[in-house]
Amino acid sequence: MTERSPMLPPERTRTLVLASAFLRGVAAAGLGLGSLAVLVTVLWIGSPYPDSGPGGALRAAAAVWLLAHGAELVRPDTLSGVPAPVGVVPLLLVAGPVWLAHRAARDAAESEEGRRRPSQAGAFCAVAAGYLLVAAGAAAYVRDGSLRVVPDTLAFPVALVVAGAAAAGVWTAAGRPFGTMPSWSPLVLQEAVARTLFRNRAEAACRAAAVGTAVLVGGGALLVAVALGRNAAAAQESFLTLSGDWSGRLAVLLLAVSLVPNAALWGAAYGLGPGFALGTGATATPLGLTGTPAVPPFPLLAAAPDQGPATPLNWAALAVPAVAALALAWCAVRRAAPAGAPRAQAWSPRETALVTGLAALGCGAGTALLTAVAGGPLGSGALAAFGPVWWLAGPAALAWTAVIGVPAALLLRLWRLRERGWAWRRGADAPEGAEDAQVVEDAEDVREEGDGNGADADAAAEDTGKPRRWWAPWRTGAPGDGTVKEGPAGSAAGGPAPGGGTPEDDPGFEPYDFLPTDPWHEKETREARWASLKRGSGGLMAEFPARIPAALRSEETSEQPTDAKPADAKSTDAEGAGAKPADADGRGATP
Secondary structure (H helix, E strand, C coil), rough: CCCCCCCCCCCHHHHHHHHHHHHHHHHHHHHHHHHHHHHHHHHHHHCCCCCHHHHHHHHHHHHHHCCCCCCEEECCCCCCCCEEEECCCCCCCCCCCCHHHHHHHHHHHHHCCCCCCCCHHHHHHHHHHHHHHHHHHHHHHHCCCCCCCCCCCHHHHHHHHHEEEHHHHHHHHHHCCCCCCCCCCCCCHHHHHHHHHHHHHHHHHHHHHHHHHHHHHHHHHHHHHHHHHHHHHHHHHHHHHCCCCCHHHHHHHHHHCCCCHHHHHHHHHHHCCEEECCCCCCCCCCCCECCEEEEEEEEEEEEHHCCCCCCCHHHHHHHHHHHHHHHHHHHHHHHHHHCCCHHEEEEECHHHHHHHHHHHHHHHHHHHHHHHHCCCCCCCCCCCCHCCCCHHHCCCCCHHHHHHHHHHHHHHHHHCCCCCCCCCCCCCCCCCCCHHHHHHHHHHHHHHHCCCCCHHHHHHHHHHCCCCCCCCCHHHCCCCCCCCCCCCCCHHCCCCCCCCCCCCCCCCCCCCCCCCCCCCCHHHHHHHHHHHHHCCCCCCCCCCCCCCCHHHHHHHHHCCCCCCCCCHHHHHHHCCCCCCCEECCEECCCC
């Protein structure tokens, strides 16, 4: 329903375009609310003893829909007469409204063929306004129901969640660009964001933080599954005692499924060390369950540990953050030292440690945010504190991933950059591909035509953005550093070194490679390549002939006939035969 825009004339004005985006937001909110209302109505119809009429069921559906956006609900009808808050948000229900708002903003901001599209700011405001209008109507509708909405939570976090989803949709429609920083931001930050290197490092840190957080949450889910397997009898008993009819049991099952992400985050907080609260007077940690828990009968709560000191099996939960830290380090090292890349292109140890530390900081921030929304109050008395404490879980995640992840990343970097045997002498880290091969060829040409010590080649490699050939120390040796400089052909062939002795006596000596014999270096092939490059440049390439290396020019000279003598040789022969230069008046002297 939200994929296609309403039927509007092709020649649309700016007002019609914004109206179309506004209707997309209304349709997205209505679709989410209607889907949940249909599900609640079906359960109400199947219930043999409903507490209220269809109006009560629809109000309950609207309240649960607002709860999925982060709104806090209040139950006014309690045994004590004191309204009881309901602040635990089923995180699985959040996925539907957030996705609908995201897709509505994305479709509104995307350009359609033959149709005018609104600006990014206009699409964002129109979609968010349409969505929030439906949310405000739902809040007004549930004002007299069994579950009422706290008005303050409509601005935060309901409006914030909708705005974030809409902004993400507009950003996705624009191709997920990384724009410039605002003008009021610090100049240092603006310059850093403008650099590609900074963006690559930031992307690697964000990706590693996401991987570490995902592994941490997955490990928490595994802990909950293992605990439920051990206490399967208690979970089954609580499930059967909550309701006796099939519609009630189906409602309990759906509620338990929607709370599975919450339980996974509780397990992650348990593995991190701070644990989670089971009421105001009980806390479950890997060291044991202290206090008296106020646990209502619910299947997922059967996974809570037993009261008393912990066992070695409970201590095994500490392996979850350790594995998350290792996964974070592995993801960071995959970008710091990619497999098969030249060693010179790998990040330095300082950069690797810095990116891993930033990823650990992001993992801590993400864990704190997720654990903050995973818990909340379920009452005004003993259940006023229920779930993990975010300001303890976040720093714990940061400490685990930083203390284990940074050293692990440095060790993994050393392992991936290790030298196996004499692979470095065989040029195992040489650049691959046609472009890299051309860079190496140009560097060789400059080296042959230069002064012979490799400085020109290194400068050429730096100009092309390629790393220096660190694996050939004899190529870049300076005089007096104990390496063999490129000299005459006799030195390359094993003759006496310039400094005396034989090249084999020098510890840095290595025989040079022979020039390739394939037609790639022939004059005709080189001229053909040069002409092709000139045609492809569109007239941008200057008119000068292709450069031929000195070694190839010496070969062409040696292949000339022996009877052809250069001009300087003829003048030398003439002088040897007794010829005299011309005198001052231009006449040659007689012999």
